[in-house]
Amino acid sequence: MSGKNIRLARLFGNDGRALIVALDHGRRHGPIPGIKNLGKTLKEIVKAEVDGIMMTPAMISRYWDIVKDIFLIARIDGTGTVKSLDETDDRLIASVLFAVKKGADAVSVMVYPGSINEQFLWEKLSIVVEEAENIGIPVLAEVVPKPPVFENKFDPYAIAYGSRIAAEIGADIIKTLYTENFGEIVESTPVPIVILGGEKTSSPTDILEIVEKAVKEGAAGAAIGRNIFQHENPLGMARALMAIIHEGLKASEAAESFL
Template sequence: MKSRMRHFFGPDGRAFVLAMDHAALMPSPALKDPGHVAREAAAGGVDAFLATFGIVKAFSKDFGRAGIILRGDGGASALKKPMGCLEALYRAEDALRLGADAMLVMGYPGSENNEHTLGYLARLAADCDRWGLPLGAEMLPYGFEKPLGITPWSVENVAFAARQGVELGADFIKTAFVGGERFREVADHCPAPVLVLGGSDNQGLEALLHGVKEALGFGARGVIMGRNIYRHENIARVCAAVAAVVHGDADVKEALKLAGGVQ
């Protein structure tokens, strides 16, 4: 399992993963040419791709030497209102047959689908462990629900959700970067590496790089982001800038130079 983790975590223990799984749930015009996005991102230095079964099957040749993390759940659709509940779709054996290095599924503690998502997370963790395949859990307290009187993604809730994912068997965690310096509480409470998601998809590159730099400074071990990367025309340069921050500890000004004027 550790050897598979090393395919997307660098020698510094950090990872930069490009998420390409959005079109499985909602229209994603910027992903109309997955092969182009993958080739550009690979050239820019991403460590791995998070992608769906169909995209891995059709475009893995475009991933270059980067690792592959298979999205293990899905089945919901933006055409249904509300979108509906995700389902576990694939097993460890399916991922290995595609040449994937890991799998990743959602976990929504506190949400309407609490027991469902956490249940299939735990079952898949056991399945992956049997095959020596790492499993990531995207742990988002309350999912995307907005219950009245509650701050769903508070530091306390995110810290608990991340820890709960590890307790259920996840080998790495994807979650929101919250709380600034208090994010250390999330990272310190979680025995597995924590990777942060990309956040708002309309922020400029400088703001994005500042966010990555801040998250790493407060304990994150890398990032898993998508739309903030592939919405740009020059994906390779944007990836090079993010990779410089993640793996080179570059400051934001240095990283922006690598982006060559991309805003």
């Protein structure tokens, strides 16, 4: 078994599923609610014994004493911020080796199919995949369709298109949106898919229901950020999601038990 496969087995465990808590938003949004005091949030999240946490390499290093027992995914791109002229012009901010030296078990990059930068983003992914393969590190590709080609980011074709190309280039995990015909997208993507949470939902149970449906249709779990760290009870939300993903609880049961 290769080093990469050993690391993937650590993340997905015996049931092949994982909850990743995305806490890399600071590199794109700055100090938004829920992560203004990242250390405080992390201390709550780790109590839920989540499967993975995603942060930038610098934050992994800074908060190593809190997160050292969790599988750590380093976001290694981030030049496209919410205030930049083009958010899809998202270039590397670190190498795979730099991230590993900071403590990462895997790395992650963004890809925006349909954007004016699509071809450069696929090239970025291919460069990261090759470097990561040489040192046994898994790569997660976050696939989010964008205009001008895809006006609707939930377009099933757009998500299937982007997920398959990311897998063809060598991504080991795909993080993308849940949409209709999701089972068909899973079937056409030969690597695990975890669904992203996106903006905080209007009702706390909404994200629980989405994750429940996604797992039933073949998702390997979820990578959730704002719907955990901006919830009034981040620990409870993380535990609820863990119960849905690993224990098969219904969304209503998880909400009643943990929220």
